[in-house]
Amino acid sequence: MRHQGRTALLAAVVAVGLAVTGSPAVAHESLAVEPNQVQGLSVRQGDGYATLSWIPVPGATDYQIERTPVDANDNPIGPAQIRGVWRPDRQVRNDSPTFADAGFNPGDRFRWRVRARFGTAEQPFSEPVFGTTRPYWGDPSVPGQSLRTQWERTAAAQFTSYEEELAYTNELVRLSERVRVVEIARTAENRAVNMLIIGYPTPPATPEAVAATSPLLINCNVHGNEPGDREACFILARQLAFGDDARTVDLLSHTTVLIVPSINADGRARNTRGNTSGQDLNRDYSLIRQPETFGFVNMLREYRPVAGYDGHEFGNSNAGDLPMLPPRHANVAKSIFDESLRMIENHMYERGADDGWWPCPYGCQGGGNVGLGQETILRNNLGLKNVVNSLLELRSSGGPTRPNEGSGQENRRRKTFSALWTFNQFLDYYRANLPAILQAREESITFQISNTGRVVFRGSHPIPAHPAPHPGQAPPPVDAPLPSQILEDAPCAYSLTEEQYNSVPDDRPAGSGTTVAQRLAAHGWKVVKVGDRYVVPMTQPERGLIPLLLDVQAVEGMVAAERVYPTLTGLHDGRLKVSGVLCVDEAKLTGPVTVAPGAVLIATRSAFDGPIDASGAAGVFLANNTVVGPLRVSGSAGVLVASNQVTGPVEVSNNPDGAALVLANTVEGPLRCTGNSTAPLNLGIANSVTGPKEGQCAGL
Numbered sequence: 001m002r003h004q005g006r007t008a009l010l011a012a013v014v015a016v017g018l019a020v021t022g023s024p025a026v027a028h029e030s031l032a033v034e035p036n037q038v039q040g041l042s043v044r045q046g047d048g049y050a051t052l053s054w055i056p057v058p059g060a061t062d063y064q065i066e067r068t069p070v071d072a073n074d075n076p077i078g079p080a081q082i083r084g085v086w087r088p089d090r091q092v093r094n095d096s097p098t099f100a101d102a103g104f105n106p107g108d109r110f111r112w113r114v115r116a117r118f119g120t121a122e123q124p125f126s127e128p129v130f131g132t133t134r135p136y137w138g139d140p141s142v143p144g145q146s147l148r149t150q151w152e153r154t155a156a157a158q159f160t161s162y163e164e165e166l167a168y169t170n171e172l173v174r175l176s177e178r179v180r181v182v183e184i185a186r187t188a189e190n191r192a193v194n195m196l197i198i199g200y201p202t203p204p205a206t207p208e209a210v211a212a213t214s215p216l217l218i219n220c221n222v223h224g225n226e227p228g229d230r231e232a233c234f235i236l237a238r239q240l241a242f243g244d245d246a247r248t249v250d251l252l253s254h255t256t257v258l259i260v261p262s263i264n265a266d267g268r269a270r271n272t273r274g275n276t277s278g279q280d281l282n283r284d285y286s287l288i289r290q291p292e293t294f295g296f297v298n299m300l301r302e303y304r305p306v307a308g309y310d311g312h313e314f315g316n317s318n319a320g321d322l323p324m325l326p327p328r329h330a331n332v333a334k335s336i337f338d339e340s341l342r343m344i345e346n347h348m349y350e351r352g353a354d355d356g357w358w359p360c361p362y363g364c365q366g367g368g369n370v371g372l373g374q375e376t377i378l379r380n381n382l383g384l385k386n387v388v389n390s391l392l393e394l395r396s397s398g399g400p401t402r403p404n405e406g407s408g409q410e411n412r413r414r415k416t417f418s419a420l421w422t423f424n425q426f427l428d429y430y431r432a433n434l435p436a437i438l439q440a441r442e443e444s445i446t447f448q449i450s451n452t453g454r455v456v457f458r459g460s461h462p463i464p465a466h467p468a469p470h471p472g473q474a475p476p477p478v479d480a481p482l483p484s485q486i487l488e489d490a491p492c493a494y495s496l497t498e499e500q501y502n503s504v505p506d507d508r509p510a511g512s513g514t515t516v517a518q519r520l521a522a523h524g525w526k527v528v529k530v531g532d533r534y535v536v537p538m539t540q541p542e543r544g545l546i547p548l549l550l551d552v553q554a555v556e557g558m559v560a561a562e563r564v565y566p567t568l569t570g571l572h573d574g575r576l577k578v579s580g581v582l583c584v585d586e587a588k589l590t591g592p593v594t595v596a597p598g599a600v601l602i603a604t605r606s607a608f609d610g611p612i613d614a615s616g617a618a619g620v621f622l623a624n625n626t627v628v629g630p631l632r633v634s635g636s637a638g639v640l641v642a643s644n645q646v647t648g649p650v651e652v653s654n655n656p657d658g659a660a661l662v663l664a665n666t667v668e669g670p671l672r673c674t675g676n677s678t679a680p681l682n683l684g685i686a687n688s689v690t691g692p693k694e695g696q697c698a699g700l
């Protein structure tokens with residue numbers, strides 16, 4: 001009885017609040033409050049879910065959420081069933097409990113009641129609340145908004161087939177100026193892997209123009225037998241294509257949303273985890289043996305998303321609704337790991353507490369040895385490509401906290417609408433936090449290019465336990481790298497023979513037969529030919545991934561290339577002419593440096609007291625140096641100039657191959673770029689230039 005006084009007081013407070021807000025869907029306050037009866041129950045409708053919230057009962061160990069179908073007059077037309085159990089480790093704010101009830105047929109009307117339990121002792125139910133749930137998104141009388149997927153039309157009895165996907169996306173494109181579709185790959189069974197590109201008022205026309213908007217990416221269905229997220233993606237695409245609300249228009253006016261509904265179209269058609277070859281595609285994003293992953297990684301290079309989500313389903317019914325996990329391979333830059341974790345813990349956990357969903361770390365509550373650091377997994381691979389991102393798992397079965405859900409349509413709808421909630425939250429997080437995302441990306445790219453610190457072949461950043469009471473008290477395994485998986489002294493480059501470079505790796509299972517050269521090009525790495533060798537400098541934005549494919553110690557390597565170590569450190573007096581491959585690290589060079597035609601200079605953390613001139617070189621890679629200029633790179637195949645301090649003019653001209661990277665430099669003097677076959681890029685990381693920025697570098 002000691003709880004009663006406080007309960008009555010809280011009820012009074014809520015009653016006052018009601019008078020002000022006038023919310024219609026709150027239980028009527030009754031003066032005849034029973035001991036330990038839940039007070040202040042209210043319901044709020046979302047897309048495919050209803051958020052119940054109530055005033056906590058002191059001493060309650062958990063709560064049961066009851067749902068009853070009712071007619072328009074609120075008379076029951078079906079059984080009252082316990083649909084949810086709220087546990088005190090469910091959310092980050094236990095003083096204001098919420099529960100997202102889901103699984104019902106959208107548009108139906110229900111009565112809800114909630115009761116506390118002390119151990120197994122059930123306390124009185126609250127007064128009921130009633131509500132009509134939201135129908136499937138979109139006004140049936142508005143063209144476009146009226147589209148419905150096969151899954152929606154069949155009340156989740158059928159998943160949307162490949163043919164229905166094509167028909168649906170064709171209609172999105174036909175009826176909305178905001179959407180276009182590109183094919184990013186073709187499967188072994190000749191299905192298109194499509195990507196929806198959505199922007200306002202129209203999507204940018206080219207990959208480079210999309211990249212300039214700092215796009216975000218949702219990968220919906222890599223495991224063909226985990227279809228819940230894919231159905232959410234179709235609904236999300238319709239909301240984005242036809243939503244006229246301020247939020248949607250604002251988001252799409254500021255960025256581009258990339259949605260890949262079916263990277264594993266063959267596996268979806270067969271309802272199998274892998275593709276036709278039996279390959280788990282989410283173990284192939286680094287090796288890119290398969291056509292689907294090869295095309296996807298090509299797309300990443302071209303479109304350069306800055307944030308992403310990767311959708312799955314997970315079989316642990318004890319875990320939260322929505323297990324999530326950041327990229328955590330130990331070579332992922334700290335800034336990307338931290339920002340991804342902030343997205344999950346600061347945004348998803350908080351919004352989950354608002355709306356009643358239960359995000360937790362992947363592997364929470366005895367989820368097993370999952371969520372590790374394999375670079376073959378998209379989550380980690382994106383992190384190594386400087387993308388803030390998270391895995392999303394949809395809890396497969398209802399389990400003890402969602403009883404009476406079964407395995408049919410209720411279960412499918414709960415999963416899909418929890419994914420739709422997450423993806424919409426991801427869009428909101430992106431819109432509110434873009435500066436932080438871009439800051440993390442900038443720090444990551446400049447860190448990777450600096451080639452600083454050890455290389456880890458396998459192993460993860462630890463995921464700290466989120467403070468109790470919360471869902472994260474059981475984070476995934478530590479997964480610290482073993483000493484044998486660490487290379488303390490990173491090379492400055494890898495060198496491949498002609499045969500290695502042009503070989504087709506002996507893939508198991510059989511892949512698409514692409515060569516090492518084609519795969520490295522798909523990743524977007526700069527490779528320069530010096531004599532009969534192919535040199536891959538580590539001074540690149542994806543430095544953390546390079547050894548995982550090219551080092552002899554790699555756990556799942558592509559080819560065992562030769563490590564190249566710096567040959568010049570310390571003091572070098574006088575003029576220097578570079579021939580062959582020269583790596584310079586932490587050196588001081590007093591005289592002018594000339595890079596001979598066909599040679600490559602890779603220099604980090606060094607002081608060049610004289611000018612650098614490269615004409616017709618195989619490559620010039622300069623990061624974190626000081627240079628008393630001028631610095632001139634002309635007619636050279638591979639060019640990267642990043643985070644240097646240059647006194648004097650910088651000229652990047654007439655370079656024949658892929659875009660030179662010129663970023664994060666401080667230049668006291670002009671920056672001139674002319675005649676390059678592809679305009680140089682700064683990847684969104686500006687140079688600080690006191691003189692004019694001219695020609696192709698005017699915008700850098």
Ligand SMILES: [Zn+2]
Nearest residue numbers: 223226312313
């Ligand atoms: Zn999966």
